[in-house]
Amino acid sequence: MILKGFALTLGKLLAVVASVVAYLSNFTGCVICVNQPVMPQRVRMMKKPVH
Amino acid sequence: MLDKVANYTADLLSANHIIKEDDKEIYAYGIEVILSTVINLALIVVIGICLGYFTETAIFILSFASLRVYAGGYHARTHPGCIATFTLIYLANIGIVSITPDWLKGPISIGAAILAYVYIWINAPIEHKNRPFEGDEYNRFKGICRIILVIEFIAVMALNIIATNHHLPYCIALAMLSVVFVLALARIIK
Numbered sequence: 001m002i003l004k005g006f007a008l009t010l011g012k013l014l015a016v017v018a019s020v021v022a023y024l025s026n027f028t029g030c031v032i033c034v035n036q037p038v039m040p041q042r043v044r045m046m047k048k049p050v051h
Numbered sequence: 052m053l054d055k056v057a058n059y060t061a062d063l064l065s066a067n068h069i070i071k072e073d074d075k076e077i078y079a080y081g082i083e084v085i086l087s088t089v090i091n092l093a094l095i096v097v098i099g100i101c102l103g104y105f106t107e108t109a110i111f112i113l114s115f116a117s118l119r120v121y122a123g124g125y126h127a128r129t130h131p132g133c134i135a136t137f138t139l140i141y142l143a144n145i146g147i148v149s150i151t152p153d154w155l156k157g158p159i160s161i162g163a164a165i166l167a168y169v170y171i172w173i174n175a176p177i178e179h180k181n182r183p184f185e186g187d188e189y190n191r192f193k194g195i196c197r198i199i200l201v202i203e204f205i206a207v208m209a210l211n212i213i214a215t216n217h218h219l220p221y222c223i224a225l226a227m228l229s230v231v232f233v234l235a236l237a238r239i240i241k
Contacts, residue, residue: 008067011063011067012069014060014082018078018082025182028192029122029123030123030126030178030182037054037181040076042076
């Protein structure tokens with residue numbers, strides 16, 4: 001039970017970091033390294049304000 | 052392979068109701084970028100420590116990464132190709148730093164910085180098909196790239212004048228040349 005709670009917390013942390021990285025990638029031309037994954041359209045839409 | 056790990060992790064997060072099913076591709080993309088960046092940077096930091104070039108490695112990462120993310124340039128098709136190319140660029144930098152005599156580092160760093168300045172000013176940014184520019188992104192990235200370029204150029208020139216040891220500006224100038232290399236490679240492959 002404790003381990004599952006720990007894993008869920010880690011998962012939430014990873015999800016937060018991943019979403020921040022995806023959002024911030026909208027503000028750079030490419031990633032640092034030499035492989036650029038295909039940027040999904042939904043990642044681009046994160047930048048656009050919701051009306 | 053990293054894309055499969057990223058997709059699997061996103062599936063796992065979705066199955067445990069941490070993220071929404073609809074948002075999986077956003078998280079998978081973020082995880083893939085994190086994994087790719089961490090693996091590449093960790094690898095060259097470990098190599099740098101093992102070879103006794105930690106400071107040079109840190110300067111390379113800072114100078115190269117800050118310009119690269121706005122200048123764009125060549126991207127490998129696969130992650131193993133990416134890791135191999137990035138490591139080779141880094142090893143070439145460290146190799147050149149280690150074999151260059153101290154008295155040559157000053158003049159070469161000035162020459163390399165001028166060459167990199169002109170080339171990057173004219174050619175950057177270069178977009179990649181996997182991350183095409185939208186709206187005013189081209190002009191925005193060009194502006195930011197030029198600001199970073201000017202800062203690095205001034206740093207090389209100022210350190211050559213101020214410092215008695217030209218090792219530091221030499222490392223920055225070589226990192227700038229590495230950006231020239233990835234930009235030129237992108238043009239050639241195009």
